[in-house]
Amino acid sequence: MHTLDLFEATEQNLDQRLGPAAIVLRGFALPDVPALIPALDIICQQSPFRLMVTPGGFTMSVALTNCGAQGWTSDRRGYRYTRIDPDTGAPWPIMPEVFARLANRAATAAGFDDFEPDACLINRYLPGNRLSLHQDKNERDYDAPIVSVSLGMPARFLFGGHARNAPTVKVPLHHGDVTVWGGVDRLRYHGVLPLKDEPHALLGSQRINFTFRKAG
Ligand code: SIN
Ligand code: FE2
Numbered sequence: 001m002h003t004l005d006l007f008e009a010t011e012q013n014l015d016q017r018l019g020p021a022a023i024v025l026r027g028f029a030l031p032d033v034p035a036l037i038p039a040l041d042i043i044c045q046q047s048p049f050r051l052m053v054t055p056g057g058f059t060m061s062v063a064l065t066n067c068g069a070q071g072w073t074s075d076r077r078g079y080r081y082t083r084i085d086p087d088t089g090a091p092w093p094i095m096p097e098v099f100a101r102l103a104n105r106a107a108t109a110a111g112f113d114d115f116e117p118d119a120c121l122i123n124r125y126l127p128g129n130r131l132s133l134h135q136d137k138n139e140r141d142y143d144a145p146i147v148s149v150s151l152g153m154p155a156r157f158l159f160g161g162h163a164r165n166a167p168t169v170k171v172p173l174h175h176g177d178v179t180v181w182g183g184v185d186r187l188r189y190h191g192v193l194p195l196k197d198e199p200h201a202l203l204g205s206q207r208i209n210f211t212f213r214k215a216g
Contacts, residue, residue, distance in 0.1 A: 019188065021184050023179070024173070025178045026177055028177065029102055043093040048065065064123055071083070071119065100212075117147065119215040124206055126206055130193055133189045136213065146186070146212070146213055151210075152206050153198050159190050161189065175203075
C-alpha cells in the first residue's frame, strides 16, 4: 500500500474532531442506507426537489426539499421554517422513523442526548454545485445540535469559525459520514466546495445531504 492509500484509508475510517463540540462520525449512517434511500424516494414524490431563491435574488445551485413538521425555505422575503410546502400547499412529508432514529443516535454518539429533530432539510448537489459559507441560525434556540448526513458523491466540507472570514478547515465527507456540531460550535460558519463529478455506485452523479435540526 502506498503512503497515500494508507492516509486515505485512515482519513475515511477514523472519526474526526472539528471542535470541542463538533465531530465527523465516519460511516455512521452506512447500516441505515438500505432503509434511507427508499424513504427518500417517497419524500421526493410528495415534495420534489426544487431550486430556491435567496433574499438577495440569487437562485441556489443546490436543490432542496424537506421532511418533518418544519421545513426550511427561502424566497425574496427571507429564510424561514414553514409547516406547509409552498410548492405543493400540503404539509412537508412526515419524517421517517429511520431518519429520526439515525439523527438521535448520531447526536448521542457526539455527546448530545435526547435530540428530537422536527426538521430535516434535504439538499441535492449535482457536479459543480456548491454551498457558500453560512451559519445555521434560523432555528428558535441553539441548544440542539445540527446533525448532517452525507450520501452519494464525496464533498469537501468547509468548517470555519464564528466570523465569516475566520480560517476554515477542509473536511472530505464520504457516503455514510455524519457530521454533528452543537454547543460552543453550534454557530460556526460552514459550506461545501464545488462538487467534482465522481459518480457514486448507488446514487450516481449526485450528493444527497440530510441536515437535521430542532427548528421550533
Ligand atoms: C448545510 O449546511 O445545509 C448542508 C451541508 C452539507 O451539505 O454538508
Ligand atoms: Fe448549514
